[in-house]
Amino acid sequence: MGQLCSSDVEELNVASTMDTYFQNFNMINKIISEETLNLITSKLITGDTGSLGVIIDGVLKKVTNASLNIAVTGECGSGKSSFINALRGLKPGDEQSADIGVVETTMEPTTYQHPKFPTVIFWDLPGIGTTNFPPEEYLKKVKFGEYDFFIIISSTCFKDTDVQLAKAIKDMGKHFYFVRSKIDIDLQSEQKHKPKTFDQGKFLEQIRNKCLQGFRQSEMETPQIFLISSDEVFEYDTPILMKTILSDLSTKKRHIFMLSLPNITDEVIESKRDSLKQKVWLEAFKNALWATLPLGITSNYDKKKVENSLSEYRALFGVDDASLQKLATYSKVPVEQLKSIIESPHLLEKKKNESASKIFFKWVEKFCLANGGLLAMGFYFRNTLFLQLYMLDKVASDAKILLKKTFSEKGWISPQVKTS
Structure with missing residues (x-):
C-alpha cells in the first residue's frame, strides 16, 4: 500500500475530519471503539499510514461478520x-x-x-x-x-x-x-x-x-x-x-x-443510517488508500458497484421491491402507490443535459484515478463517500415515508413517528 507523507495527510486534514465525523455519532450507535479511533487518527497525524488499510479492514470484518x-x-x-x-x-x-x-x-x-x-x-x-x-x-x-x-x-x-x-x-x-x-x-x-x-x-x-x-x-x-x-x-x-x-x-x-431491527420508529431508521454512515466512511477511506497507486482502484469504481450499494441499502431499510410488495399486501395499498411516494428506486437514472462543467469534472476525475497519487485519493474518497451518503439519506428518507404511510393507513398515528 502506498505511503502518505505527513504533509499530505495534513493537507487533507483527514485525521481531524475523521475524529470530528465519528465523534458526532451517539454512543450507542458507534461501531468503532474509542481505542481504535485514537489509533487510526494517531497514525494519520504521524504519517504512519502503512498499516492503516489492515487496521480498517479488520474493523470492517468484525462489524460485518459479527454474530x-x-x-x-x-x-x-x-x-x-x-x-x-x-x-x-x-x-x-x-x-x-x-x-x-x-x-x-x-x-x-x-x-x-x-x-x-x-x-x-x-x-x-x-x-x-x-x-x-x-x-x-x-x-x-x-x-x-x-x-x-x-x-x-x-x-x-x-x-x-x-x-x-x-x-x-x-x-x-x-x-x-x-x-x-x-x-x-x-x-x-x-x-x-x-x-x-x-x-x-x-x-x-x-x-x-x-x-x-x-x-x-x-x-x-x-x-x-x-x-x-x-x-x-x-x-x-x-x-x-x-x-x-x-x-x-x-x-x-x-x-x-x-x-x-424492523423500522419501528424514525429514531430506529436514523440509527441504522448512522451505523451505516460510519461503515461507509471506513470503506471509502480504506479504498482511497489503494487509490494512491496507479490503477489501484479504477476497477472498483464502476456503475455496477454503485447500483449494488443502492440495492443493498434499499433491502436493509425495507424499501426494496420485495419489501414493498409485502408492505402493500399488509397495508392493503397498491404497490404502485407505495413506489410513487419514494425516490430510491429511480435514484440512479441518468439526468438529461448535464452541464459542461460536470462533464469536465468527470474527465479530470477519471484522469486522476488512472494516474494515482494524492489527488486521486482526494477525488475517490470524497466522491465515493458523498455518493454513498447521498444514497443512504435518500433510502432512509424513503423508509420514514413508508413508516408514516403504514401508520396513516392503519389509522393510528404514533407519537414516535415524526414528519421528516
Whole structure:
C-alpha cells in the first residue's frame, strides 16, 4: 500500500475530519471503539499510514461478520414465537416464521435465523417453569454460554422461577430483560369492561407495578419491565427495549443488531443510517488508500458497484421491491402507490443535459484515478463517500415515508413517528 507523507495527510486534514465525523455519532450507535479511533487518527497525524488499510479492514470484518445469539425464554403461550417473529420482521404464515402456540415437549432450544442477517439468531428456550431444574442446571441444559443476552417473557406475572433465573444469569455475567407481552389484549379487555373509567396510562402502570411485586419480595434489585405487543410492535416499550439492548451490547455487535431491527420508529431508521454512515466512511477511506497507486482502484469504481450499494441499502431499510410488495399486501395499498411516494428506486437514472462543467469534472476525475497519487485519493474518497451518503439519506428518507404511510393507513398515528 502506498505511503502518505505527513504533509499530505495534513493537507487533507483527514485525521481531524475523521475524529470530528465519528465523534458526532451517539454512543450507542458507534461501531468503532474509542481505542481504535485514537489509533487510526494517531497514525494519520504521524504519517504512519502503512498499516492503516489492515487496521480498517479488520474493523470492517468484525462489524460485518459479527454474530448475535439472542435467547428468548418463557412459558408456552407467553408470546415467545410472536416476539421472535416481530423482531425478525415476520408475521404468522410468512416463510421462516416461528410457529405460534406450539406445546413445548423438549428441553432442546429451537433456533430461528433472521431472514436478512443469518448471523443474528434467536433461540426459543423452554420456560424454566415448565421444567424441574434449578436455575443453574437449567442454564447448563440450554447451553447458557452460547447466548449474548436473555429475554424473559411473560403474558401475566413473572414467577419466582423467573426471578431466580435472572439472578443466575446476572451471576454469570450476562444481561437479561423482562418483557411483559400481549399488552394490547389487556388494554382491549380493560377498555371493554370499564369504558367510562378506562385510562390507558394508569392501567399500564398498574400492570408494571403488578409485575414488580415478585421482585420486591426477593433480594433482587428491581429490574426494568418492558411492556410490549408483538402485533403492534411500533407501540409501547419496544423502542425503549431495543435502545436499552443496544446500549448494553459491545461496539462490534451493535451494527448487526441495529441493522436487523424492523423500522419501528424514525429514531430506529436514523440509527441504522448512522451505523451505516460510519461503515461507509471506513470503506471509502480504506479504498482511497489503494487509490494512491496507479490503477489501484479504477476497477472498483464502476456503475455496477454503485447500483449494488443502492440495492443493498434499499433491502436493509425495507424499501426494496420485495419489501414493498409485502408492505402493500399488509397495508392493503397498491404497490404502485407505495413506489410513487419514494425516490430510491429511480435514484440512479441518468439526468438529461448535464452541464459542461460536470462533464469536465468527470474527465479530470477519471484522469486522476488512472494516474494515482494524492489527488486521486482526494477525488475517490470524497466522491465515493458523498455518493454513498447521498444514497443512504435518500433510502432512509424513503423508509420514514413508508413508516408514516403504514401508520396513516392503519389509522393510528404514533407519537414516535415524526414528519421528516
